[in-house]
Amino acid sequence: MADEPRTNDMPSVRGEANNLKLVSRATYFKEATLKNLFLLCAFMAVAGVALIFVFVGYRGWPIFSEVGAGNFLFGMEWLPTKGLFGILPLFVGSIVVTLGALLLGTPVAVGAAVFLSEIAPPKIRSVVRPAVELLAGVPSVVYGFFGLLILRPIVADLTGGLGFGPLTAWIILAIMIIPTIATLTEDALQSIPDGVREASYAMGATTWQTISRVLLPAAKIGIVDAIILGMGRAIGETMAVLMVVGNAPGFFRGMGEPLSTLTSQIVMDMPYASGMHRTALFGMAIILFLVSMGLVLTVRLLSRLREETS
Amino acid sequence: MSHTLAEHQPGFVPTADACVKIAVRGLDFFYGDFQALTDITCDIRDNSVTAFIGPSGCGKSTFLRCFNRMNDLIIGTKVEGLITLDGQDIYAPGVDPVDLRRRIGMIFQQPNPFPMSIYDNVAYGPRLHGMKKKADLDEVVETSLKRANLWKEVKDILGRGGLTLSGGQQQRLCIARVLAVQPDVLLMDEPCSAIDPTSVQKIEDLMAELKSTVTIIIVTHNMQQAARVSDETAFFLQEVMGEPAMLVEFGRTADIFTSPKDKRTEDYITGRFG
Amino acid sequence: MKDMKRITNALALAVFWIAGLTTVVVLGAVILYVFVNGIGHLNLAFIFTKPHGVNAEGGIWPMIVSTMYVTGLAMVIVTPIAVLAAVYLAEYAVQGRLVRIIRFAADTLAGVPSIVMGLFGLALFVEGMGFGFSVLSGALALSFLMLPIVMRTTEEAIRAVPKFIRWGSYGLGATKWQTVSRIVLPAAMPRIITGLILATGRAVGETAVVIFTMGTMINTPLLPTDPGRSMTVHLYQMAMEGINLPAAFGTALLLMVMILFFNLSARWLLRRNRRMQG
Numbered sequence: 133m134a135d136e137p138r139t140n141d142m143p144s145v146r147g148e149a150n151n152l153k154l155v156s157r158a159t160y161f162k163e164a165t166l167k168n169l170f171l172l173c174a175f176m177a178v179a180g181v182a183l184i185f186v187f188v189g190y191r192g193w194p195i196f197s198e199v200g201a202g203n204f205l206f207g208m209e210w211l212p213t214k215g216l217f218g219i220l221p222l223f224v225g226s227i228v229v230t231l232g233a234l235l236l237g238t239p240v241a242v243g244a245a246v247f248l249s250e251i252a253p254p255k256i257r258s259v260v261r262p263a264v265e266l267l268a269g270v271p272s273v274v275y276g277f278f279g280l281l282i283l284r285p286i287v288a289d290l291t292g293g294l295g296f297g298p299l300t301a302w303i304i305l306a307i308m309i310i311p312t313i314a315t316l317t318e319d320a321l322q323s324i325p326d327g328v329r330e331a332s333y334a335m336g337a338t339t340w341q342t343i344s345r346v347l348l349p350a351a352k353i354g355i356v357d358a359i360i361l362g363m364g365r366a367i368g369e370t371m372a373v374l375m376v377v378g379n380a381p382g383f384f385r386g387m388g389e390p391l392s393t394l395t396s397q398i399v400m401d402m403p404y405a406s407g408m409h410r411t412a413l414f415g416m417a418i419i420l421f422l423v424s425m426g427l428v429l430t431v432r433l434l435s436r437l438r439e440e441t442s
Numbered sequence: 443m444s445h446t447l448a449e450h451q452p453g454f455v456p457t458a459d460a461c462v463k464i465a466v467r468g469l470d471f472f473y474g475d476f477q478a479l480t481d482i483t484c485d486i487r488d489n490s491v492t493a494f495i496g497p498s499g500c501g502k503s504t505f506l507r508c509f510n511r512m513n514d515l516i517i518g519t520k521v522e523g524l525i526t527l528d529g530q531d532i533y534a535p536g537v538d539p540v541d542l543r544r545r546i547g548m549i550f551q552q553p554n555p556f557p558m559s560i561y562d563n564v565a566y567g568p569r570l571h572g573m574k575k576k577a578d579l580d581e582v583v584e585t586s587l588k589r590a591n592l593w594k595e596v597k598d599i600l601g602r603g604g605l606t607l608s609g610g611q612q613q614r615l616c617i618a619r620v621l622a623v624q625p626d627v628l629l630m631d632e633p634c635s636a637i638d639p640t641s642v643q644k645i646e647d648l649m650a651e652l653k654s655t656v657t658i659i660i661v662t663h664n665m666q667q668a669a670r671v672s673d674e675t676a677f678f679l680q681e682v683m684g685e686p687a688m689l690v691e692f693g694r695t696a697d698i699f700t701s702p703k704d705k706r707t708e709d710y711i712t713g714r715f716g
Numbered sequence: 717m718k719d720m721k722r723i724t725n726a727l728a729l730a731v732f733w734i735a736g737l738t739t740v741v742v743l744g745a746v747i748l749y750v751f752v753n754g755i756g757h758l759n760l761a762f763i764f765t766k767p768h769g770v771n772a773e774g775g776i777w778p779m780i781v782s783t784m785y786v787t788g789l790a791m792v793i794v795t796p797i798a799v800l801a802a803v804y805l806a807e808y809a810v811q812g813r814l815v816r817i818i819r820f821a822a823d824t825l826a827g828v829p830s831i832v833m834g835l836f837g838l839a840l841f842v843e844g845m846g847f848g849f850s851v852l853s854g855a856l857a858l859s860f861l862m863l864p865i866v867m868r869t870t871e872e873a874i875r876a877v878p879k880f881i882r883w884g885s886y887g888l889g890a891t892k893w894q895t896v897s898r899i900v901l902p903a904a905m906p907r908i909i910t911g912l913i914l915a916t917g918r919a920v921g922e923t924a925v926v927i928f929t930m931g932t933m934i935n936t937p938l939l940p941t942d943p944g945r946s947m948t949v950h951l952y953q954m955a956m957e958g959i960n961l962p963a964a965f966g967t968a969l970l971l972m973v974m975i976l977f978f979n980l981s982a983r984w985l986l987r988r989n990r991r992m993q994g
Contacts, residue, residue, distance in 0.1 A: 143949040150778050152530045154540040159891060166893050170804035173797045177867065178743040180860045184828065199947060243735025262983065263740045269914075269975050270746060271921025271946045274968050277955045278746050307742050314739070339722060340728035354790065361827075368829025370924040395924075397830045402835075402928065417835045424827040515886060531732060544889025554884040558904050566898070567888040616884065623888055 187422060192414030199408065204415060210381040210392075212401065212409040219394065219416055221383045226393040228384045229301045229373060230366040237306030238359055241313035244360070246343055250329075251323040268311035276375030279304040284376060291388025296378030299387040304372050309362035317415060320354020321347060353438045357431050364427040368420060369396040394420055463488040463627060463657045464509060469523035470686070471504055471513070478504050480686035484521070484676060486627075491658045493650055493663065493672035493695065500678040500688035502661045506629050510546040511539040511657065527627070547620035551632040553612035555604030555619075560596050563604045563615055565668070567623035582622050590618035591648050594710065610641020617648065621656075628652065630660040634667065646671050665711065669699050677707045729843060747972060752814030754969025757962045763970070767934060771960045772950075776967055778936040782851065782944030785937055786930055787919045789855035794862045799901075801863075802870035807896055828866035830924040833861050837929035852940040857929045858922060862915040869911025873904040906989035917978035921971065923948040934991045946969050 195204050197216050207218015244264065248257055279300055287303075288295030324347060332342040348355070376388025379400050385391075392400075394416045405413055464486040469678040471479040479501045484632055486492050494502040500607055504513065509533065513519045525532050544567070554564050564583045565573075573579055580683070587593040592614040596607070604615055613633060620628060630649075634642040649658055649671050661666050680687035691698060691707045702708045734843075765775030801818075808817045837857025877900050885895040901908075910923040923946070931943040932953065947967050954964035 152527065152532060152534075152545075153538045153980050154536040155538040155540075159540070163891055163893055167804070167808050169809055170800045174801035174804040174809075174818050174867075176797050176801060177818055177825055177863060180825050180863060181821045184832065184836045184860075187844060188832065189834050191835075191839050236704075240735050240738055242740050247732040248738030251729060252736060252965065256736075260736050260740055262979075263743045266976070266979055267739060267743050269921070270743075271923065271948055271971055271978050272921045273921070273952050273955075274971060275752065277951060277964065278967055280955055281961075282745075282749060310739060310742075338725035340725040341721075343728070343732075358741075362954070365954050368827075368831070370829065370831040375952070375955065395829060398835070399924065399927070400833050414835060414839070417799060417832045420829050421832050424829055424832075425824050428820070428823045428827045432823070433805055438749060448942065512885065512886065515883075540889050540891050542889075543887055548883070548887035550883055551878050552880050554878070554880040556881060556884065556899055566885070567890075569899075570888060570890050570894055580952070619884070620888065 140267055149183075149208070153246065179384055184421060187411050188414055190418075191250045192411060192418045195408065195411045195415035199412070205413065205419075210397070212412065213407065215408070217337050217408065217412040220411070221381055222392055222394045222397050222416070224383060225377075225381075226367055226395070228298055228391065229305060229393055230363055232302035233305030233309060233366045234299055234363060235360065236302050237309045237362065238313060240306070240353060241310040241358075241362070243315050243349075244310065245314045245317035245321060246348075249318050250343055250347065255394035263310050264314050267307070269317070271376075272308065272369060272372040275304050276372035279372060280374040287388060291386070294378075294390075295388065296390045297378060297386070297388045298374040298377065298384065298391050301373050301391075304376055305366050305369060307367060308372060309365050312365050313358045314361040315354075316358035317351065317355050320358070323354070324350050357434060360431050360434075364424050367427075368395065368424055370399060374399050406423070418427070422425045448453065450652040455576070463528065464531075464659075465524070465526045466525040469505075469521065469525065471501070471508060472520040472522075473516070476684075477686040479645050480688050482618050482689045484689060484692045486657060486659060487674050488657055488672065489655070490673040491653050491660060492690060493668035494659065494678060495663075495668050495675060495710075496660045496678035496687075496690075497680070498663070499687075500680045502678050503631050505678070506631055506659060506661050507548075509627065509629055510543045510548055512543070514539050518667065534675050543599050543716055544623050546627040546629060547623065547625035549616055549620060549628065549630040549633045551634050553609055553616055555607070555612050557603065557605060559601050560607070560615060560686045561600040561626055564622050571623065586618040586622040587615075589621050589652070590614045592618055605670050606666060608641070610638040610644060612639050613645060614648070617645070621652075625656065627631075627657045627659065630658065632661050632663060637662060642667075653689065665699075669695060674697070675706075677702075679708065679710070681706075723785065727938045737895060740752065741753055750968045750972050753776065754965035754967075757966035758969055762963075762966050766936070767963070772934070772954065773960065773961060776947065776950060776963065776970070778934050778965070779945050779947045779950045780970070781879065781936050782930065783920060783946045785944065786851050786854040786858060786926060787916055788852060789940060790858035791916055793855060794866055794915075797859075798866035799865050799870050800907065801887070802867050802874060803896055803901070805867070806871045806874040807892070807900065822864040822867055825860065826868070828861075830861065830922060834925045834928035835859055835926060842929055846942065849929065849933070850941045851930055851937045851944055853945075854926045854930030854944075855927050855940070855955060856924040858919045861922065861925060862919055865915040865918060866911055866962060869914065870904070870908050873907030876907065897957075906985055910986050912991075913978050913982040913985070917975050917982075920974055920978070922946075923952055927952070939942040 166243035180196055195217060204217055206220050207216060208220055209216045209218045210221055235412060244260070246262055281302055283300050286295070287297070287300045291297070291299060328346060328350065329342060332346045337345070371395055374396035377393060379392045379395055379396055381392040381397060382389035382431060398413050402410065402413055459508060462485045466482055466484050467542045469479060469482040470477060482505065482536055490684060494506065496502050507513045508525060513521070521533055527546070534548060556566060561583055564586050565579045568582050573582065577620055584593065592611060595611060604612065646667065650658070652658065660671065672695045674693065676692040677689050677690045677691045677698065691702060691704045698707065699711060702711060762775045763780065764777050766777055767774045805815065805818065834857065837853055841847045841853035841856045842849055879898060881903065882895055885899045890898070926946045927949050930946060932945050932949055933943045934945050935943055937944040948969065951964055951967045951971065954960050954967065
């Protein structure tokens with residue numbers, strides 16, 4: 133049967149009017165053109181990444197070629213006026229600020245997610261969930277403002293000094309990453325089938341036992357994703373950190389001592405920087421871009437891992 | 443006039459029989475590597491109601507979707523063999539599946555009115571195919587709704603959303619929507635399984651009225667329904683899980699239900715009736 | 717033993733309650749603080765007059781105009797591109813390498829720190845293309861920030877349209893584009909608009925991007941090529957210089973009101989849509 137040629141010339145019963153129409157050239161081209169136009173639009177995302185890479189990279193490249201990658205990445209001192217462009221203290225500053233914020237924010241965020249997904253009565257939930265979403269919507273400059281005027285004096289009382297420093301930044305950033313981590317963790321918890329919960333309760337487990345021994349382990353990879361994305365948000369956060377961290381480009385000396393990060397230093401210096409100093413700021417943007425890309429890549433690899441294991 | 447598998451022999455070429463609307467010869471269907479249907483051959487008669495019956499997952503709906511090439515929309519599907527409409531191969535290279543679907547209408551299990559007014563639902567098809575004048579559209583909407591026996595219920599609320607109607611009304615709206623593009627063939631994929639029993643009666647009556655002008659093929663799980671509405675019946679069966687389904691028996695509905703030739707048909711029908 | 721189990725459980729639940737309520741308390745604290753300090757300063761004169769003097773006394777009208785202008789323009793630029801891109805991903809694309817690359821790029825773009833986007837805008841639009849510090853440069857840079865957000869929400873909105881509604885259209889002999897443009901997009905519209913509103917809220921609150929693309933000059937922009945100062949940048953400068961805190965509070969409050977408005981209207985739209993679909 134497969135060998136039988138497909139013919140379109142068998143006698144028609146009802147005459148020509150009923151002949152099957154062939155695909156019209158006009159329709160075909162219209163549909164194909166539209167499809168390609170949409171593809172082009174989708175490709176704008178790729179173009180965006182490429183453009184960022186090219187333009188920021190082009191501006192920042194000389195810092196690697198002329199000052200040297202080693203001096204730039206591992207230099208211990210950031211003194212642009214003296215031609216010292218070592219960003220290690222800034223990089224360490226970014227990491228200190230980010231890790232502290234994660235340590236403070238993650239437990240609250242995961243706790244809030246568990247609360248929303250497993251514990252909260254519907255009424256309470258309908259208040260807490262919008263609150264979490266709104267927390268994500270508050271502009272970072274408002275957080276910075278709040279930190280500057282409210283948190284900073286409190287921290288100053290605790291640590292001495294002016295209150296500019298990592299501790300204030302940790303608290304503010306922790307608040308800022310709570311919505312990111314909480315929302316994604318809640319998604320991960322919600323995707324666990326109800327049967328799993330019922331099975332656990334049916335065996336006499338308490339709510340806490342169900343959460344700690346069944347649900348959190350089951351949502352583990354989703355929570356890791358959430359933390360990584362929260363980390364991306366924290367490391368890239370600029371204005372709020374800038375306004376409370378003190379902007380002293382040295383190594384970490386204490387919770388209440390001024391510090392600087394990659395992002396905050398860029399904003400501080402950009403308005404007046406010129407020459408190699410300006411190039412160095414673009415170089416720092418390349419590093420930030422690569423770090424954020426690396427985090428996204430990690431999340432994708434994790435999700436592929438999850439697909440393979442399940 | 444009864445068609446059995448005996449007619450299917452190597453080298454058989456469908457004749458341009460005035461009674462045959464759709465002819466199927468040696469049809470195989472694949473979802474990727476999985477073969478869902480094997481070697482199906484049958485003739486669908488003009489201006490009649492043909493019912494496809496068989497247990498769930500036996501490929502009836504898949505087969506139905508071959509007639510208007512709806513399966514083309516699913517990536518990785520493949521059709522081998524021949525399906526002709528009025529003697530012309532609908533899978534021949536260059537044939538426009540979009541135009542084919544205008545001529546072979548389809549009603550789905552779930553009533554699926556578009557989220558727009560009743561009027562716009564019915565006028566959707568004619569508008570797609572270039573009808574613009576308000577007077578023409580008004581006329582098509584009215585005749586189509588009348589043919590679908592829905593006009594009396596909705597003539598004063600044409601501007602209301604199609605989704606505000608009851609399930610049974612929604613299904614008749616979908617039928618009116620299809621009739622508005624004047625198809626030769628109407629494919630119905632379990633059209634009554636998601637609506638209330640009183641509406642089922644209305645749709646069955648409607649099928650009896652429509653078959654004088656339209657060839658109807660209906661997939662149904664309901665044996666009584668197949669016996670009530672159809673002139674001919676095809677019984678499909680997937681004998682082994684993972685193996686393709688096939689057409690076991692095809693003939694006049696009265697014959698299939700009273701004196702099936704195949705033991706498997708008899709088992710299924712007596713099982714379902716008993 | 718049994719008591720221990722019960723006590724542990726109660727303690728753990730209490731901790732989760734605290735975690736959940738912390739978010740509300742923090743949000744409440746931020747809103748209340750900004751509200752209490754800003755409300756006294758928020759009046760028509762503050763909104764509709766220009767600032768004057770070295771301490772920028774008076775109103776913030778130019779900043780409001782700049783913010784709305786740059787955000788509006790960014791939305792005009794990004795909406796067609798992002799929506800059609802989402803149409804491609806949801807309706808046309810076949811899973812494969814191309815789609816993987818596009819999705820990875822969109823995720824990357826969504827993760828790019830806003831300061832990097834700001835420097836990118838500075839390098840490409842302000843200096844490279846010669847648009848200078850302008851509303852146009854700011855809008856172009858912001859549109860890259862909004863692109864992945866709108867793409868994702870739109871794609872989700874399109875995918876949420878039931879398959880069988882599409883079948884109905886295809887079954888009537890509609891082409892792909894007819895089905896997409898007449899059935900799918902209208903059905904997905906409320907959720908698409910919700911996504912657009914949320915992305916707009918995000919753009920309104922953005923600082924690091926606009927500071928290096930639109931500039932910091934207090935100016936009421938008329939043409940897209942005029943410079944301007946966004947409300948966020950204004951708040952930043954007032955706060956850091958500490959010279960005119962009342963104006964800073966007023967600006968912060970107005971920003972919060974705008975953000976709240978965007979978020980609440982998005983939620984309202986979504987809820988209304990859900991109710992209508994039963």
